Amino acid sequence: MSSIGIKSELTQLINGQNVHLQLSVPRLVEKVLNRNEGILTASGAVRAETGKYTGRSPKDKFIVEEPSVKDKIEWGSVNQPISSDVFEKLYTKVIKYLQSRDEIFVFKGFAGADEKYRLPIQVVNEYAWHNLFAHQLFIRPSAEELAKHQTEFTVVSAPGFKANPEVDGTKSETFIIVSFERKIVLIGGTEYAGEMKKSIFSVMNYVLPEADILSMHCSANVGIEGDVALFFGLSGTGKTTLSADPNRRLIGDDEHGWSPNGVFNVEGGCYAKTAGLSVEKEPQIYNAITFGSVLENVIVDPDSREPLYDDTTLTENTRAAYPIQAIDNIVEPSIAGHPSVIVFLTADAFGVLPPISKLTKEQAMYHFLSGYTSKLAGTERGVTSPEATFSTCFGAPFLPLPAARYAEMLGKKIDEHGVQVFLVNTGWTGGEYGVGSRMNLSYTRAMVQAALNGELENVETVQDKVFGLSIPLHVPGVPDEVLQPNKTWSDEKAYYAKAKELAGKFDQNFSKFSHVDKLIKQLGGPIAK
Numbered sequence: 001m002s003s004i005g006i007k008s009e010l011t012q013l014i015n016g017q018n019v020h021l022q023l024s025v026p027r028l029v030e031k032v033l034n035r036n037e038g039i040l041t042a043s044g045a046v047r048a049e050t051g052k053y054t055g056r057s058p059k060d061k062f063i064v065e066e067p068s069v070k071d072k073i074e075w076g077s078v079n080q081p082i083s084s085d086v087f088e089k090l091y092t093k094v095i096k097y098l099q100s101r102d103e104i105f106v107f108k109g110f111a112g113a114d115e116k117y118r119l120p121i122q123v124v125n126e127y128a129w130h131n132l133f134a135h136q137l138f139i140r141p142s143a144e145e146l147a148k149h150q151t152e153f154t155v156v157s158a159p160g161f162k163a164n165p166e167v168d169g170t171k172s173e174t175f176i177i178v179s180f181e182r183k184i185v186l187i188g189g190t191e192y193a194g195e196m197k198k199s200i201f202s203v204m205n206y207v208l209p210e211a212d213i214l215s216m217h218c219s220a221n222v223g224i225e226g227d228v229a230l231f232f233g234l235s236g237t238g239k240t241t242l243s244a245d246p247n248r249r250l251i252g253d254d255e256h257g258w259s260p261n262g263v264f265n266v267e268g269g270c271y272a273k274t275a276g277l278s279v280e281k282e283p284q285i286y287n288a289i290t291f292g293s294v295l296e297n298v299i300v301d302p303d304s305r306e307p308l309y310d311d312t313t314l315t316e317n318t319r320a321a322y323p324i325q326a327i328d329n330i331v332e333p334s335i336a337g338h339p340s341v342i343v344f345l346t347a348d349a350f351g352v353l354p355p356i357s358k359l360t361k362e363q364a365m366y367h368f369l370s371g372y373t374s375k376l377a378g379t380e381r382g383v384t385s386p387e388a389t390f391s392t393c394f395g396a397p398f399l400p401l402p403a404a405r406y407a408e409m410l411g412k413k414i415d416e417h418g419v420q421v422f423l424v425n426t427g428w429t430g431g432e433y434g435v436g437s438r439m440n441l442s443y444t445r446a447m448v449q450a451a452l453n454g455e456l457e458n459v460e461t462v463q464d465k466v467f468g469l470s471i472p473l474h475v476p477g478v479p480d481e482v483l484q485p486n487k488t489w490s491d492e493k494a495y496y497a498k499a500k501e502l503a504g505k506f507d508q509n510f511s512k513f514s515h516v517d518k519l520i521k522q523l524g525g526p527i528a529k
Contacts (some may be wrong), residue, residue: 010124048193060172112206114261201217214410216232218254219243223498228263228340233343237347242445251263251265252265252266264333295319338417353427358420366510368407411471431490450477
């Protein structure tokens, strides 16, 4: 089937009698409740459950192997190829399935806050609550923008359609397939709404670098003087906590592009974890969950309808989706200048990385490619002791292009704009997990604040003997003895043994980057094994 045929089928679907286009939040909430897709909570948020899939399905994600992208994609376990024939047959089935529904819902909007680089998208949903999710997570158009909207990429989501792997060429009933030539994301067999958000991010991770714009999985904020900071970090490293600063305005909490003009948010909303959420710990997130927000898999008191955020019976991965405007202290539109500081966050359960260190460009590229943090005992079945985990560019599941492409772009921008890069360990000190203690949050905040304020630019440093990192000897508000990890352990010999063990894991992980400039490993990696 040609792209014209694909578009014709899509046009027929969207112009069908069963289509609701661009419904307002109140009307979508009414639909969710009338269709029994969810319930209303005490705050006015809608709560929906996602069934057996409470997270992403990475093994069911594919990219159509098409001539224009075949030689560009980093094919492998993350970017699995699927044929055009398989895609087209499945696509036709899904379109027919949606045409048979009583109602479907369409949202038109954008990915990318910078008008010069934004991607006009539309999202076609079987469920009203999924369309509400899309409305809150992507950038909502004004009436004038909607009148001129020309869709470039479409997400078609049909959770109720289950694939037959033997017939449809998938691995399970679930599928998330991106066709870059047809400009379609096809999702089926899963009710987890995050697949829509991350699929568009994956698309942007292809589209933006092709336009010489670095796409990034990070949060970003801006200070009173207009100074921009980026925060990269995997789950549990403190990215959301540390980027939420009352003295700095939020640009975005998860996905950004870095263009010749500066940084812009890819999204129009936030998708925050809610396990253990409280007004004391995370007041911005807690207070943002109001009418029209979407709560995923959160247990709710049957009488009061108050969300029970400490109850993770359904999943640890409970979530809230809300528009970024629900946060008080934001930049609007979500655009700012070039970063002056980048912070890489890691929660090192081995207790050997410095609480803060300054990185050279090569070290920044090395740690960006590594994307290190730790899995803790008990977080996953079979994990009985801390495990090193690496996620390339802090976003491996969403990168269609070779990792070196993103790292080289980062290195170039660090040079161009004189960016200071810091590695901050929010994990353990004084020993590994189970022996030492978690880094004091007030110390971490003080270290990050000093980095953002430029107080560490000329501070005296000492080189770490294993990782080669430059450790500041003094940071305002932090005891000097905390800064050098070898001095926080009671047994310095045990510290160096554990540090070399982790250095070996870094080396082993980095060996997969055979196509990366060798200088990055030589100048950026550990100096002792």
